Every structure is written in structure tokens, then in C-alpha cells.
Amino acid sequence: MEQTKSVAFHTLGCKLNFSETSTLSRLLEKEGFEKREFNDKADVYVINTCSVTDNADKECRMLVRRIQRRAPESMVVITGCYAQLKPQEIASIQGVDLVLGAAEKFNIAQHLKELTKGDSTKICSCDVADVSGFISSHSINDRTRTFLKVQDGCDYNCSFCTIPMARGKSRSDTVENVVKNVHQLAATGVKEIVLTGVNLGDFGKGPEGKKHEETFYQLVQELDKIEAIQRYRISSIEPNLLTNDIIDFVSKSRSFMPHFHIPLQSGSNTILGLMRRRYRRELYAERVAQIKQLMPHCAIGVDVIVGFPGETDEHFQETYDFLHELDVSYLHTFTYSERENTLASGMKNVIHMNVRNDRNKKLRNLSFMKMSEHTRRHIGDTRKVLFEANDKNGMMEGYTDNYIKVTTPHRQDWVNEIIDWKI
Missing domain, CATH: 3.80.30.20 (tm_1862 like domain)
Structure with missing residues (x-):
């Protein structure tokens, strides 16, 4: 895996999963990986899964098939709740190279160093009773x-x-x-x-x-x-x-x-x-x-x-x-x-x-x-809105303190600023 330099991530599920995916991304960037968009070609694809609904399981399998069509030579890593609950089921999906359970996902960099494309799928899981540490x-x-x-x-x-x-x-x-x-x-x-x-x-x-x-x-x-x-x-x-x-x-x-x-x-x-x-x-x-x-x-x-x-x-x-x-x-x-x-x-x-x-x-x-x-x-009220950076066809969005979405023409000087806004 010494030649691998790019990685792409996809997150299924809750805000907690998004926070953990972001941390995994930073861990691999420190190891020299270049982060790519998931729809781009990358050397490694990491899917952080959810298991709350059956649709999340199905979507994981669909994403693996999509990667296989786009980049069959790339490494595919599955982690998250689905990976902890059904590691053998995931390992049976054609194209999956590494399955990381709850205790191993933050050791992803080390596992990738030990992995070679073409090897049998590696499963690194454990009994959930052994999952006891907390990683911010x-x-x-x-x-x-x-x-x-x-x-x-x-x-x-x-x-x-x-x-x-x-x-x-x-x-x-x-x-x-x-x-x-x-x-x-x-x-x-x-x-x-x-x-x-x-x-x-x-x-x-x-x-x-x-x-x-x-x-x-x-x-x-x-x-x-x-x-x-x-x-x-x-x-x-x-x-x-x-x-x-x-x-x-x-x-x-x-x-x-x-x-x-x-x-x-x-x-x-x-x-x-x-x-x-x-x-x-x-x-x-x-x-x-x-x-x-x-x-x-x-x-x-x-x-x-x-x-x-x-x-x-x-x-x-x-x-x-x-x-x-x-x-x-x-x-x-x-x-x-x-x-x-x-x-x-x-x-x-x-x-x-x-x-x-x-x-x-x-x-x-x-x-x-x-x-x-x-x-x-709240129409007519003036409330504080934090505007976000995303430019959506010339428009920007933000939320009031009490979670009302506001959309307005994009202004760069308002990005990441809290503005008094009349609803």
C-alpha cells in the first residue's frame, strides 16, 4: 500500500457517523493520503455505514458495486455499525477488501499498510462487549x-x-x-x-x-x-x-x-x-x-x-x-x-x-x-442567522437560532458570519 495516495469517503446515517468519518479522513491525510470526492477516482474508498434501516444496508452494497464499475483496482474499506453487526455478510460482497468493526476503525491507517489488493477480504472485528474505549x-x-x-x-x-x-x-x-x-x-x-x-x-x-x-x-x-x-x-x-x-x-x-x-x-x-x-x-x-x-x-x-x-x-x-x-x-x-x-x-x-x-x-x-x-x-421577527459557505446557484443558506432556514443571494462577506435578519 506504499503507493496509495488518494482516499474518498462516503457516510451513511447519523451526525455521529459524519463526525467519525471526518476524523478518519484527517487520520489518513496525516499519513500522506490525498482526499478526493467520492465520485472521483481514488486508490481507497471508505464507506462508513449505518444499520438503523434496511435501506442503509442496501445502499452500502450499491455503493460497492458502483466502485467496482468505476475503479475495480481500488481498495474498498467498510466500517461503521453495519460492519460491526454483519462483518461476514459484508466480506462476501465482491470488491470489499477490508471490514473494520467498532474497535478497529480508528486504526485504519495501520490496516491499510498491511493490505494488498487481491488478498482475501480481511475482517477486523470483535465482540461488541470488548468495545470500551472512547475516541473523540x-x-x-x-x-x-x-x-x-x-x-x-x-x-x-x-x-x-x-x-x-x-x-x-x-x-x-x-x-x-x-x-x-x-x-x-x-x-x-x-x-x-x-x-x-x-x-x-x-x-x-x-x-x-x-x-x-x-x-x-x-x-x-x-x-x-x-x-x-x-x-x-x-x-x-x-x-x-x-x-x-x-x-x-x-x-x-x-x-x-x-x-x-x-x-x-x-x-x-x-x-x-x-x-x-x-x-x-x-x-x-x-x-x-x-x-x-x-x-x-x-x-x-x-x-x-x-x-x-x-x-x-x-x-x-x-x-x-x-x-x-x-x-x-x-x-x-x-x-x-x-x-x-x-x-x-x-x-x-x-x-x-x-x-x-x-x-x-x-x-x-x-x-x-x-x-x-x-x-x-416568526414572520416579522429579527433573528440571528449563521450563513454557510455553500453557493447553490448563486444563493446561500443559513439558520436562525431557532432553526428557521433562510435563503438569500450569495454574499462572500456573509459566509460564516452571524447576521441580524428579519424573517
Whole structure:
């Protein structure tokens, strides 16, 4: 592999994956690799996979086939959650040279040095119980915004989810190290940091089960003191871990944006029970009410799964009506997908795929209505917008503090600047 000099990346899945892909890219660039776009020809292609839905698995296989047609002599490396869960299945895909599980992905440079095209597929995986370390990572695209990983893994066992099997037990960075990383990011000109993790509210558990004796509430308090960063967002936080203390702090914060993303998954307590979620709809409604009482302008995003086994028309209507009445801003709707080795995969009363898709469409329409209403409420308001670098046909985009997208003719002097903007 001494002659290999170029590498291209593709990321499937969540913001956490994007932060880790960016870190893998920097690791290989330090080893002398030149980064290329994924659609360009490269010596090595790295696909960082997701396993939340069946579509992510299918997309991985499709991407490998595309590489085979474009550059059959190139190395193909698969890492991420799919690689941890099904390494043998991935190794059987023609064209895959290296499969890196959760414990080995950040050793990618060493593995590439030991690899020769034409060898049998090398699998470097492990039992997920042995995945105990924490490696910080962050993404940087146009220096406007970065996703900073502060937590990994999950100790919850929701009946539909493979993440604990793919990423291991909950563990996190220390407050001290996160603060250090934030100072380094600030020095690069980043204006906004999105805090990411698998179960962000569980922050405080150290690697290998060692307790930091720290909390997510303590983390946000410390980060708010760093004046070099003007904006933070909390990527996603479970409703049972989103405490009133955190909500109250954000409402008074200098730099934490009035924007929460809170997974719901179902508005039916019956389905929440089958999903083995750790709250009921009443607690979720209380959290939304508390946020809106302190921050009426706050954006609230919701994750919802439709078509879970046993979800009758009545259960779905419960979810729809609950969300319709709830003062939230937008929905991320997922169609339930059977995942091997989960409790839900063996449940009865499977919902037909046409019904799942129809329910997804109804909630996506509701989401459009919710976001339109959220925007309409603020017409005439002046809010602060952070504009991004991307030039899309002469236009630029940015987001207000409360997550309203603004589009305007491109101005180079506004890139990575926070501008007072009348909606």
C-alpha cells in the first residue's frame, strides 16, 4: 500500500457517523493520503455505514458495486455499525477488501499498510462487549459548523434498535477534554458546535465502565463559558434525560440555541411499552410544555417510527393526534424496518409495508405543516442567522437560532458570519 495516495469517503446515517468519518479522513491525510470526492477516482474508498434501516444496508452494497464499475483496482474499506453487526455478510460482497468493526476503525491507517489488493477480504472485528474505549471526533466542512462527538454507545435496550450491539456500552469524554477540544475548534474559526452522541443525555460514563461523576448538565454549563464559540446545539436527547435544569439553563444561556431534538418514536403508550422506551407520552408532553413556557420561540424536532409491529390504525391515530396537538416544529419520520437479533424482529402482528409507507407519508405531511407554522409565527421577527459557505446557484443558506432556514443571494462577506435578519 506504499503507493496509495488518494482516499474518498462516503457516510451513511447519523451526525455521529459524519463526525467519525471526518476524523478518519484527517487520520489518513496525516499519513500522506490525498482526499478526493467520492465520485472521483481514488486508490481507497471508505464507506462508513449505518444499520438503523434496511435501506442503509442496501445502499452500502450499491455503493460497492458502483466502485467496482468505476475503479475495480481500488481498495474498498467498510466500517461503521453495519460492519460491526454483519462483518461476514459484508466480506462476501465482491470488491470489499477490508471490514473494520467498532474497535478497529480508528486504526485504519495501520490496516491499510498491511493490505494488498487481491488478498482475501480481511475482517477486523470483535465482540461488541470488548468495545470500551472512547475516541473523540468532529466534522468540519466549511468551518461554519462542526459536529463534536462527546458520547458513544448506549445502555438502553429498545426492542427495535441495533445500536447497542453495534457501538457497545455507553461511555463518554470528560468535561475537561471536551472543553479542550472546543477551544481548538474555536481557533479554526468555527462559529457553531453541534454536540453529538448515541445517547447524549447519558454523558458522564467513562470508558471501561469507569464513572467520571459528571453529567450532561455540567458539560453544557462549562461550554457556555467559552466565549470564543457563539453557538451550540444539542443534536438529540432522550425525553427522560432532558431535565428541567437543562431546559432552564438553555433558556438563559449565552450560546445554547433555543432548539431541541427529542425522540418520541410513538404517541401511543401501548406501542412505547412494546418498544421498551423509558418514558410515556405524558412525560414527553410535560417536557415540550416546559420548553415552550420558558422559550415560546424554541424549535422542537421529533423522531417518530411508524409501522412498528402491533401498531393498529388506532395506535397510529393516537400518535398523529398527539403530534398534531403538540407544539413541536418538525418531525423526522422513520418507517419501521426489521433488524436481526432485536426483540421486535420476533413480534407478531407485523404491519404491511404499504401501510407503513402510507403512515410515513401522513406524518411527513404533518411535519411540513408544523414547520410552516413555526416559520409563520416568526414572520416579522429579527433573528440571528449563521450563513454557510455553500453557493447553490448563486444563493446561500443559513439558520436562525431557532432553526428557521433562510435563503438569500450569495454574499462572500456573509459566509460564516452571524447576521441580524428579519424573517
